[in-house]
Amino acid sequence: MTRARPFLSSVVLLAAMCLATPAATLAQGTLNVYCSVQAEWCQGIANEFQRQTGVRVALTLKGSGETLAQVSAEAANPRGDVWFGGTGDPHLAAAEQNLTLAYRSPNLDKLHDWARKQAEQSGFKTVGIYAGALGFGYNPELLQKKKLAAPACWKDLVKPDYKDEIQVANPNSSGTAYTAVATIVQIFGEEEAFRYLRQLHRNVNQYTRSGVGPIKAVARGETSVSISFMHDGVTEAIAGFPVKIQAPCEGTGYEVGSLSIIRGARNLEGARKFVDWALTPQAQKLGADATQFQVPSNREAQLPPQAPRFADIKLINYDFAKYGASAERKRLLERWEKEVNSQPR
Numbered sequence: 001m002t003r004a005r006p007f008l009s010s011v012v013l014l015a016a017m018c019l020a021t022p023a024a025t026l027a028q029g030t031l032n033v034y035c036s037v038q039a040e041w042c043q044g045i046a047n048e049f050q051r052q053t054g055v056r057v058a059l060t061l062k063g064s065g066e067t068l069a070q071v072s073a074e075a076a077n078p079r080g081d082v083w084f085g086g087t088g089d090p091h092l093a094a095a096e097q098n099l100t101l102a103y104r105s106p107n108l109d110k111l112h113d114w115a116r117k118q119a120e121q122s123g124f125k126t127v128g129i130y131a132g133a134l135g136f137g138y139n140p141e142l143l144q145k146k147k148l149a150a151p152a153c154w155k156d157l158v159k160p161d162y163k164d165e166i167q168v169a170n171p172n173s174s175g176t177a178y179t180a181v182a183t184i185v186q187i188f189g190e191e192e193a194f195r196y197l198r199q200l201h202r203n204v205n206q207y208t209r210s211g212v213g214p215i216k217a218v219a220r221g222e223t224s225v226s227i228s229f230m231h232d233g234v235t236e237a238i239a240g241f242p243v244k245i246q247a248p249c250e251g252t253g254y255e256v257g258s259l260s261i262i263r264g265a266r267n268l269e270g271a272r273k274f275v276d277w278a279l280t281p282q283a284q285k286l287g288a289d290a291t292q293f294q295v296p297s298n299r300e301a302q303l304p305p306q307a308p309r310f311a312d313i314k315l316i317n318y319d320f321a322k323y324g325a326s327a328e329r330k331r332l333l334e335r336w337e338k339e340v341n342s343q344p345r
Contacts, residue, residue, distance in 0.1 A: 031049075031058070031267050032080045032082070032266070033057055033060070033080070033083075034082070035083075036067050036086025037085035039061055040291070041290040041292050044286040044290050045057075045084065046059050049283075063169075064087050064089075064091070065090055065172060067090065068090035068093060071099050072094075072097065075099055078263065080262045080265070081261070081266060082261055082265070082275070083259070085259070087179050087258075088126070088255055088324060089320065089323055089324040089329060091259075093324060094260060096326050098263065100126060100263055102125050103271075105276050107280065112298075115127060115128030115129070115256065115297035116128075118320070125260060127275070127297075128259075128297045130297055131254055131294060131297070131310075132231045132254060132294040132295065133308055134228075135245055136225060136246045137218045138243070138246065139219070139221060140242055140244055148161055148162070148224065149161075151225055155250070157203065158199035158200050158203065159203075162225065163202065165205070166226070167207075167213070167214035167218070167223045168200075169207060169208045170341070171332075171333055172333055172337070173210070174211040176212075177207075178329065179253055179254075181193075181332055181333075182318075184197065185323075186316055186318065186323075187250050187251055187316060197336065197339075197340045201343055206223070214226030214228055216236065218233075218243055219241035228245075231307060234306050234308065239291070245308065249314070251314040252316065254310075261275060279297070281301040284298050293307040295307060
């Protein structure tokens with residue numbers, strides 16, 4: 001979820017064309033996967049799952065906030081079978097709204113505690129497949145040119161020096177940005193957090209649609225600073241862009257990227273097979289193969305050496321139960337829209 005190519009939104013990609021697929025493979029049917037990680041990773045899992053199982057995969061790539069909206073809109077006539085990746089809060093909201101289906105994979109016992117907890121908390125309607133910490137990305141060349149210090153803390157981002165220098169995604173469409181809002185609320189308390197968000201708003205030059213948009217803008221010199229998942233900054237740096245990452249000094253939240261079977265899945269057998277496969281070390285290695293550096297959920301999966309280490313980051317005790325609840329999510333987003341996004345910059 002290299003990043004040199006842009007994140008695709010609302011685009012359906014077929015992992016293999018029917019005309020090129022043997023009849024035996026076609027007999028396995030098609031699995032419709034809504035994918036909320038990056039295009040290269042999505043395509044990698046589609047290709048490898050098809051190679052191993054003979055099940056064709058059709059991909060729809062969207063951010064987690066947009067995917068939640070789509071799954072909700074399609075509830076009466078589901079078109080997707082599986083939702084792969086994206087921040088866990090929207091997956092938990094989908095579980096609460098009965099939009100996803102409970103499934104206990106035999107591979108659950110092989111996962112880290114945080115991934116199993118995600119499953120238990122949702123009534124086994126979702127499960128953690130990776131984790132990643134929120135932080136800042138910045139372009140040291142731009143900051144030097146503008147004689148600006150690199151941000152080290154959340155409170156640095158509201159300094160007047162950073163006027164028009166920051167990008168973050170819109171939390172209505174991006175799970176990354178919603179995680180940021182919920183993180184700031186948990187660190188500062190809600191009233192102080194919204195005062196902070198209004199101050200931050202004056203320094204934001206653009207709210208992007210997808211969570212990876214801001215770090216890509218940093219990499220290409222279009223903005224100095226982003227609020228992003230730190231592993232996304234690693235991806236851009238490895239691709240050769242001038243990007244550095246920073247964990248906020250006050251502490252920060254994190255995501256548990258999740259995997260869910262959509263209620264009403266037309267290929268339920270294929271969906272369950274996909275979940276079992278996606279929780280294996282071999283499948284989780286495909287993230288690093290696509291230069292995505294989250295922490296995999298299977299204990300036997302190798303942590304990519306480039307991945308940010310949780311032990312080196314001050315993580316808050318992120319309340320996934322509260323901020324993954326659909327009512328709380330809706331309330332916070334409405335307040336952000338009214339008190340922050342509607343204000344002039």
